[in-house]
Structure formats: structure tokens, C-alpha cells
């Protein structure tokens with residue numbers, strides 16, 4: 001089990017290895033908005049405050065969307081594209 005923390009509220013939850021970050025935010029009613037849910041629109045972007053290396057690697061689609069938005073691909077991720085492989089903290 002790994003801990004995912006939503007910095008905005010301080011809420012932390014335990015999740016299984018490989019859990020979809022999208023599912024974590026939805027199941028816990030964290031206020032992350034979703035649009036395409038396919039890595040294209042950028043609506044679900046969050047800042048990864050801690051544990052960025054504990055999220056699944058970024059694929060070219062996610063990277064392209066973040067770059068098109070002018071966002072730092074080392075700091076921001078798209079919730080709909082990430083799986084949790086260790087403790088992490090996100091904020092919006």
C-alpha cells in the first residue's frame with residue numbers, strides 16, 4: 001500500500017500499487033476536474049509536490065499535452081495518465 005496526499009486539503013489515502021491516480025481522486029471526491037480522460041485536454045493537470053518518481057513514467061502523449069500548455073513536465077502530471085507506484089503528494 002502507498003499513501004497519496006492531496007495537499008489542498010491535507011487528506012491522505014492508502015492505495016494499492018498501480019492504482020490509477022484518476023480513480024484515487026474520484027473515489028475520494030478530490031476536486032480534480034476531468035475532460036477527455038485520455039491525456040489530451042490537460043484539464044486534470046496537478047502539481048506533484050513530492051514523490052514524482054513514484055508515479056508511472058510519462059508517455060509521449062502526456063508529455064506533448066503538458067508541453068503544449070507550457071507546463072514543466074518535471075513538476076506537473078495529468079491524473080488521467082498516472083498510476084501510483086509509491087508515496088506521493090499532489091496539489092491543484
Ligand code: FES
Pocket residue numbers: 033034035036037038039040041042043044045078079080081
Ligand atoms: S482529462 Fe483530459 S488530459 Fe486528463
